[in-house]
Amino acid sequence: MVKRLVFIILLIGAVVAGVLIYRSMTPRGARSNHVWDFFANPDSHADWKLTPGTRCGGAPFVFPTDGMVGFLWDDSFRVGHRHQGIDIFSGTEVGVTPVFAAYDGYLTRLPDWKSSVIQRVPDDPLQPGRQIWLYYTHMADQNGNSYIVADFPPGAKEVFVAAGTLLGYQGNYSGDPNSPTGIHLHFSVVRDDGNGNFLNELDIRNTYDPSPYLGLSLNANTADGEVPLCQTPAP
Numbered sequence: 001m002v003k004r005l006v007f008i009i010l011l012i013g014a015v016v017a018g019v020l021i022y023r024s025m026t027p028r029g030a031r032s033n034h035v036w037d038f039f040a041n042p043d044s045h046a047d048w049k050l051t052p053g054t055r056c057g058g059a060p061f062v063f064p065t066d067g068m069v070g071f072l073w074d075d076s077f078r079v080g081h082r083h084q085g086i087d088i089f090s091g092t093e094v095g096v097t098p099v100f101a102a103y104d105g106y107l108t109r110l111p112d113w114k115s116s117v118i119q120r121v122p123d124d125p126l127q128p129g130r131q132i133w134l135y136y137t138h139m140a141d142q143n144g145n146s147y148i149v150a151d152f153p154p155g156a157k158e159v160f161v162a163a164g165t166l167l168g169y170q171g172n173y174s175g176d177p178n179s180p181t182g183i184h185l186h187f188s189v190v191r192d193d194g195n196g197n198f199l200n201e202l203d204i205r206n207t208y209d210p211s212p213y214l215g216l217s218l219n220a221n222t223a224d225g226e227v228p229l230c231q232t233p234a235p
């Protein structure tokens with residue numbers, strides 16, 4: 001009986017170890033490891049960071065904040081989950097690292113949005129005639145104190161902002177004060193419903209692969225495990 005129990009425990013241990021080793025060998029696993037390495041010592045990985053205003057290759061958007069791209073579009077954080085945007089980690093405290101508009105557009109902040117804004121781009125630079133939306137979130141502290149600049153109060157609607165306009169600062173708001181996220185900007189490119197409204201950003205099917213907009217390899221299905229940088233071949 002005891003022998004059998006020991007065997008089962010060893011078996012479970014071997015399976016867990018196998019999964020961890022396998023994960024660390026995949027691009028997705030490598031990305032997770034890079035994020036933990038960066039959190040542990042951001043200063044030693046300064047070469048992983050992109051600076052705001054950077055435009056990679058001939059891409060239409062400028063990079064919206066300072067930091068490393070830790071997680072990509074269609075990364076998975078748990079079974080069944082598909083990440084709808086990219087996560088850019090600054091390695092600083094909350095409320096310090098500025099977030100800027102990636103492109104010209106019209107900014108809206110719904111009345112109950114503490115940490116998010118969305119920007120309407122009437123003419124998709126990659127597909128003229130199509131309207132798209134740029135979503136920026138986590139710009140509040142864990143208690144929901146907003147870091148969005150005063151120019152865009154709750155309820156702000158259709159305010160024109162040029163590329164490079166300051167929108168707010170990276171935070172760690174998750175909706176649950178007891179379980180904040182790591183400090184980052186989540187940025188995504190959201191589909192229009194065809195009637196001039198944005199679709200629900202929480203579903204990846206309502207978003208576009210941001211790679212060609214930023215000139216970076218940001219699609220989890222095709223990216224390697226390295227931190228995306230401008231030098232990577234244009235996607």
Ligand SMILES: [Zn+2]
Nearest residue numbers: 085086087186
């Ligand atoms: Zn995210």
